Structures are given as structure tokens and as C-alpha cells.
């Protein structure tokens with residue numbers, strides 16, 4: 001699956017990030033999102049692959065592009081056998097978030113990215129448009145911290161695994177009312193909290209890299225983003241667990257469904273009967289081969305944002321492959337017109 005796809009998907013996330021970055025700081029989150037979706041879809045449809053979107057734009061709002069179930073790639077065409085080789089004809093599943101952190105882009109804040117994950121058919125958990133309680137941590141703590149334990153217990157374990165005092169740990173938490181008790185508990189335990197407005201995919205993956213000063217992600221974010229984070233964490237060997245949250249009273253932002261009962265019924269209809277199951281990274285991204293790609297839109301812990309200059313732009317991306325066991329940071333200069341100068345760094 002991987003050979004040329006790994007290279008082509010870099011351009012997919014690069015193009016989405018560049019399109020969105022043009023709207024950075026303009027206060028237009030919907031446009032920043034829409035242009036990323038269009039650019040991602042356009043580039044994706046030029047790839048020799050037979051893809052199907054399993055996590056995409058707006059499960060419930062009839063999104064016109066990159067919606068769940070949409071087929072993407074040249075090899076989805078009826079006469080594909082005429083121009084696609086057998087490898088390219090293998091069905092693959094794709095999870096996308098063309099603009100992860102739309103508010104961050106609209107308000108010029110750090111941490112947004114264009115991101116996707118790919119696996120063979122059935123290799124990514126088709127998460128419903130629900131919330132997910134998440135716990136991410138570095139590889140040293142994999143299988144030792146546990147989402148069922150309290151934050152206090154996990155911080156103690158994390159400190160031991162990382163050979164750090166609890167006061168030397170930084171936990172990323174999304175700034176939401178639902179996290180007020182969690183934030184207090186982390187601070188009372190002695191650790192430091194980095195509050196983010198949005199963008200928990202980047203925060204989760206940052207845990208896998210030392211040097212980011214991010215030692216854990218705790219709290220409740222969106223479930224689709226949980227699967228994308230898990231895909232990267234699975235390849236990187238980091239710890240990731242997720243548990244679906246279906247009770248609007250827990251989430252507090254009120255964006256999921258009408259009632260807890262209706263949400264449980266919806267999960268059951270989707271075939272999810274063990275509604276409180278804790279999924280680990282290998283269950284959320286279970287495919288034999290998993291690919292992940294992201295490009296920074298605004299600057300973040302992992303990647304620079306898109307930088308525009310006369311005649312072009314520069315992007316930084318991260319491409320991770322379970323097959324080649326690589327995490328590549330790709331720095332690209334895009335020459336649109338003839339730039340007057342190309343800066344080395």
C-alpha cells in the first residue's frame with residue numbers, strides 16, 4: 001500500500017494546509033475549513049488509489065465533500081482496471097480532518113493542522129460523531145497509565161516511567177467547563193497544565209516526542225479526532241486510550257445528540273453494544289498498515305505553520321508509517337511564481 005502513496009499524501013495535507021492558511025487570522029472558521037476540504041479532495045482525487053472516507057466532514061450535516069462513505073482516488077472509476085495496477089485497486093480506508101482546529105486558524109492561534117490517516121479496508125475504527133475521553137502519554141508509559149485510573153494515580157505512574165517529579169510534568173487539557181475538576185486535580189497533584197483552546201490531535205501526538213514538553217493529554221475531545229490521533233500513536237508506539245462519551249451532561253458543550261438515551265440507541269444501531277469500552281490505539285487503528293500525514297497550518301509543537309513569501313510558500317509536514325517504521329518531518333518549498341530568493345532554513 002505504502003510505496004508512492006506515502007509521498008502523495010504529503011501533497012494532500014500540504015495543499016489543504018496552504019489553502020486554509022490563507023484564511024489564518026481572518027475570523028472566518030467556516031471558510032478556513034471549506035477551502036481545506038476542497039483542496040484536500042482535489043489533490044486526493046489525483047492519486048492512483050481506491051479510497052473510501054470513513055471519518056470525514058460532518059456525519060450529521062450532509063457535508064457535500066469528504067463525507068463518510070465518499071469514494072476518492074482515480075482507481076474508484078468504473079474502468080479503473082484499465083489504468084490502475086492491482087496494488088492500487090486494493091480498497092483503503094481514509095480518515096480526514098482537512099482543518100483540525102478551525103477556530104485556531106480563524107483566530108491566528110497555534111496548533112492547527114491538516115491531517116489524515118490511511119489503512120487497508122476496515123483498518124480504522126469508524127468512530128461516530130461523538131465525544132471521546134482520551135489519555136495519551138509517551139511510549140515509556142504505554143500500558144502503565146490507564147484511563148480508568150484517576151489523574152492523580154496516572155501522574156504518579158507517569159513520573160516514575162519518565163523519571164521525573166510530578167512537578168516536572170506538563171499535561172495538556174482542552175479549556176472546557178467539563179474539565180474544571182480534572183484541571184484542579186492535576187494541579188493539586190503537583191503537575192502543570194497546558195490549556196489549549198482546540199486541537200487535541202496535535203496535543204496527543206506531541207506526547208510521543210520528547211522535547212515537546214508535553215507529557216500527557218487528558219480529557220474529552222471529539223471521537224473522530226481520537227481515531228486519527230490513535231493512528232499516529234500506534235505507529236509511534238505511544239500510549240493512547242479512548243472511551244466514547246455519549247452523555248450530553250458530561251460533555252457540557254451540548255453538541256452531541258438530544259439525550260443520553262437517544263445516543264445509546266444510536267450507538268447500538270451502529271453495532272456498538274459495549275458502549276463503555278476503552279479502546280487502545282491498536283483497536284482504533286487496527287490495520288496491518290497504517291499511514292498518517294499532517295501539515296501544520298499555524299505553528300505547533302510538532303510542525304511549523306505555513307509561511308508565505310513572494311512567489312511561494314513553505315510548509316512542514318509529518319508523515320508516519322507503520323510499515324517502514326518511519327516518522328518523517330518534511331520541509332517543503334512550494335514555488336508558485338519564480339521566487340526572488342529561496343531561503344535555506
Ligand SMILES: O=C(COP(=O)(O)O)[C@@H](O)[C@H](O)[C@H](O)[C@H](O)COP(=O)(O)O
Nearest residue numbers: 099100101102198199200221222225253
Ligand atoms: O479542536 C478540535 C475541533 O476540531 P475542528 O472542528 O476540526 O476544528 C478538536 O481537536 C477537538 O477534538 C474537538 O473537536 C473538540 O473537543 C470539540 O469539543 P467542543 O468544542 O467542546 O464541542
Ligand SMILES: [Mn+2]
Nearest residue numbers: 097100101225
Ligand atoms: Mn478537528
Ligand SMILES: [Mn+2]
Nearest residue numbers: 097099100101
Ligand atoms: Mn476540522
